[in-house]
Amino acid sequence: MMSTRHIVILSTLCTLFSAYPERERVHDLMVRYPLIDGHNDLPLQLRRYHNNQLSQIDLHNLTKFSTDIGRLRVGHIQAQMFSVYVMCGAQEKDAVQLTLEQIDVVRRMCTEYQDFELVTSVQGLKNSAIKSKIACLISIEGGHSIGSSLPTLRMFYLLGVRSMTLTHNCNTPWAESSSRLYAVFQRENNSLTLFGQAVVEEMNRLGMIVDVSHASWDTALTVMKHSKAPVIFSHSSSYFICKHHRNVPDWLLRELKKSRGLIMVNLHSNFITCRDEANISHVADHFDHIREVIGAESIGIGGDYEGVQRFPQGLEDVSKYPHLIHELLQRNWTENELAGVLRRNFLRVFEEVERVRDQLRSNKPSEVQISSEEVQNPCRLDLRPKLRQSAISPTVFSNSNEQKNLFFLAIVLLLSSIFTG
16 A cells, blocks of 8 residues: 555656646647747847947847847747837937837848848748748837838838837827827827828738737727728737726727737736736636637737836746746647647738738829828928919909009009000
């Protein structure tokens, strides 16, 4: 008969042996379906701490941060949407220049390091996976980066940008943010202006993913109804679980489902539990609830590493993604569902965005411009030629007295010509 000590040892060994097949299952799944992560703010931290001077650092090992090449590899991240973000305070100032500089640092890091590869298409994503590269997608975080200019949006696209959130924590002159942090461009019952609709239309024409994370619920709803292509929440979670303004309520999730869009769950502790502390189980609760409301085929992952400070216990950096997948497997998520969450769902949305682009290929670039009254930007120059007023206009008069004076002058000239003729 076995002693209590022997039973404890046997139980422990059984637990260990059973855990290994689970870990192998996670590893096998993530090797076959490596993650496409919808949001990472590493470029922001490169600017803050290193002034974008890549020569001073080694991206293989960044101890200050939660992201580096080594940990991206351990986390089975095959594609990363890197955010080019500039502060809301740059709106009406140097937002466009700062955004260009952030695009430059992403392009440099993803071309100077052999582990990375800059990609701009679905086919590029698939090709990079075959080559075992970490694909870099560039995303603008905050519509203030385009300076309310469609030509600027088009130039960003040519530089490789393939996604843009319409707002950050501040309104733009044409779209409303979920945040009330900045009291700028306040409007009533106009969450997406006519120019904002033109921005969405031009993004559809270009083949750029419309991202409504950070947008107000009304803005997000209007965008979903106006966009010809599916939209994404690149880093947002469930409002039902955590009632934070950055999260998405069930009614809006259902609208997202109708439009074939995607919500990529954010891992920031304050969006997970509405507190500073959280754990992997709390994160999985968001996945479970969203799956119950709209199905696993509408879910992805957008970690938001480097953009915020507090992450759940067990998900402290990008290498820990297998822990999350392990938790979901234990909650009876199927491998097919998780393959969608890891990459297939994002690829499906991106493919539809490109399909809409191809359908609109014959459309010329939009020439819609925002009015000076809407943009209210003192830094914008007006280069239109000023019309010179004629000394006497034969058809336009400022008031009736001028007309009378001109009439009497004509009579005098007529009489003078008669008497002197």
